Amino acid sequence: MDTTGEVGSFFKSAFSVDNVIFGFDGGDLKVLLIQRGQAPFKDKWALPGDLVYPNEDLDTAAERVLEQLTGLRGVYLEQVKTFGAVNRHPLGRVITVAYISLIKISNYTVTAASFAQSAQWHTIDKVGDLAFDHNEILESCLRRLKRKVRTAPIGFELLPPKFTLTELQQLYDSVLQLPKRLDKRNFRKKILSMNLLVECPEMQEGVAHRPAKLYKFDREKYLQLMNEGFVFDI
Amino acid sequence: MDTTGEVGSFFKSAFSVDNVIFGFDGGDLKVLLIQRGQAPFKDKWALPGDLVYPNEDLDTAAERVLEQLTGLRGVYLEQVKTFGAVNRHPLGRVITVAYISLIKISNYTVTAASFAQSAQWHTIDKVGDLAFDHNEILESCLRRLKRKVRTAPIGFELLPPKFTLTELQQLYDSVLQLPKRLDKRNFRKKILSMNLLVECPEMQEGVAHRPAKLYKFDREKYLQLMNEGFVFDI
């Protein structure tokens, strides 16, 4: 959220959106943060966000924030929770609607946005003190992600279109952070038995060991199964 | 939501809370609606709600709306989703934060609030056309309730402190509205095996058939089990 100046002088009350943008680099779950250039909380890391324009829907505002920062459109976006403590913003009454977005980290390039030079991926469990109530917002969104990734096929949003089963499992392991990692054989059996993955003809390349099969997520198939009452569950 | 007059004259943008108050009368899941006295949507049924005061937290506003209407305090309240379509309110830009509350219907008395004479319980699947986007809000909250009632022990909030297993099952049946009712024997086995219910010494009274045992929900026990990693699931 970056509301310096406007708040207090223009709105009696205002609403903003804040965007928890998740990415996965093959090892860790990451969140995209920006470093604030002005007071309040100058130099602190914060969630990207903005005031909602007078003629803008909430979802549209969240899409805009995401696109301005990453250049990406049409990505997964989900409203999570609204934060409205009276004093959460030092310059006035601003309630903020928190969104999760899930992007393929390789699609993101630092050069996409005007303020992108101050944006940076942070490993999820190494995020320090954030501006405003953004630590609380991040917590909420992470909890939501942990639940949702098990009950809807949204993990694929964080992976490239073609991925190996090991990559998929690593994704689940780093999102869920369970005391024990998932069992490799059981995980493969379960995910393949859903018939939501299609095998690609080509194989993984550029690795110094046996290359793995590549798979794609079959969204058509998922929608079809949904209609028949299928419930995704890992 | 009842914002006539203030909107447009006072706020450039405003936020409100709307409260989906659920109750259960032994047969059907119900929602408490009020009939609007003024334009817009005069005479239409609507969710109870109000603008959030400048120095009021969102949760506090939801509690206030609930208390003004029902006289009840300290009941279950959960934020669900925020609705912010540009034209959702005909008199100005108002985004609204939707809450669920669960109350014991027998605790509610029509006389509790000033505008209570226009409030009435409606069976959930006989709710007609509501004011604003309140049908959409109700849908969202009902979906949330259906999910949450299976994964957290919140069903008890809708029942009197002492209840029979049949009453509990009827509650689940009417909330979930599954194609088939739950199996009596399996339901009882499952709920009792959680060890969250304690048997009361007295029995059901005033029924023209074999009286059932009464049970209470043991909240202490639940919190203790939670800490040990127990997950409520029906």
Next chain:
DNA sequence: GAACTTATTGTTATTTTCACACCAATTACC
């Protein structure tokens, strides 16, 4: 070709889920 690294695959025991029917206790009515 030997060492190294990751990919791939199946079995068994345990637990959970699901389907299913009869006797018990009380009231209402004759």
Next chain:
DNA sequence: GGTAATTGGTGTGAAAATAACAATAAGTTC
């Protein structure tokens, strides 16, 4: 006071899902 009516309460077996577990295969590097 007996009989009908109503709901309360209980157990078992089959099927499915879960969980625990290790050896071989296919590449790369040196």
